[in-house]
Amino acid sequence: MLLGKRNQRDAFERQAEKVFPSVFGTALRLTRSREEAEDLAQEAIVRAYEAWDRFDGSNFKAWILRIVTNLYINKYRQKQRTPQLGSLEDENAMEPTAVENEEPDRKLFDELVGSEVEEALGKVPEDFRLAVILSDIEGMTYQEIADATDVPIGTVRSRLARGRAILRKQLTEYARKEGFIKHGE
């Protein structure tokens, strides 16, 4: 029996180790604090291990990121620090990601470094940010994001579009500030 338990933990650890960078990265991008991210990631791993026998065996990464997301929503959200650049009330107020009449495929953001992109992402309101992180960084499908965040697919789609639009504005500002693009470009 003890051996069985040990094998079970080994199997869980093998799976969890592979996706842990995603778990920790998502936790860090959500909490924006290394200390809180460590707590959140550890708690998510513990919760996942305790629920391991209920995992259906399909998509471990989506399953564990769902746990991270739910934990974050339930426990860490109160400490929200994100400056609100847009709110859920105008979630459906769609605006294009692109600026009218701009040159397509300009490779505007190639010069930006990772920390600048992370900072810009951190300024996106958290519901939109969560959708962008899960879709564009973690590669989850709309359905998986809908399951993880417990919202309909339609909401995921609009949050994603809105989140990308806000992020692009932020990135453009950074690029402009750094002189990678000039005003009016």
Added chain:
Amino acid sequence: MNDWIDVHALVDDELTPEQRVKVQEYIKNTPQAELEWYAVREVKAVLVTKCVHPECEETWKLCTKRLQEIDKTKRVESFVGRYSWAICGVFICVIGGAAFFNRMTGGSLRTNDVASASLVPISAPRSQTPDDVQKWLQDNLSKTMQVQPGRVSVVGGGQGQLKDGRRIAEAVMQDSDGELKLFVIEKTSAISDVEPIEGHSSYSGGTIKDVNCILWSNQGNEYILAGDRPIDQLCRVADTLSTH
């Protein structure tokens, strides 16, 4: 068609083949939609290339440590849960065994316990004639008791219980060398602080509150004779008291 959102869905590969054809057509015919398509791809590409996973080896080690602790706790809980009845049983047996052991050995009698027994005084024989003395001894101490006529007189006595619940009777006797006390305890038991007496194999010797005493047992009773005189003399007096 929901314009911008569908452009995003196209980039995310979340459209059915039919929807994809429609959106592609829309992008082809709408310059702003084309711009949007480029913009979405650009944002996605920036996130994929610039947002690398942070270093997290130490945190993972902490996680594995916590998992080990959880397993350890679960093992203990499972063991206790499964064998709780056995653990309780062992405890009860230990407690019972200890109680039994204590009853069998812990209550071993010492000579001073005899002196500290609480006794209710009983009246002395009506007279010191050998018959009355013998009758008194047989009535109050032991039915089989005989005493050589004229050697001792009985001046009083008492009856009571020892700390272990056994009955004890006492006769305060007098002979030419002074006072003697004879105790009779029902049922023989080991008395811990006595030693064999050289030359008197049927007696053991000790002291009761610094007064010499000798012990012997007979027919299931324990006899103790105490007096402020040498052990030898006590043995000689005891020889005159036939307890058969």
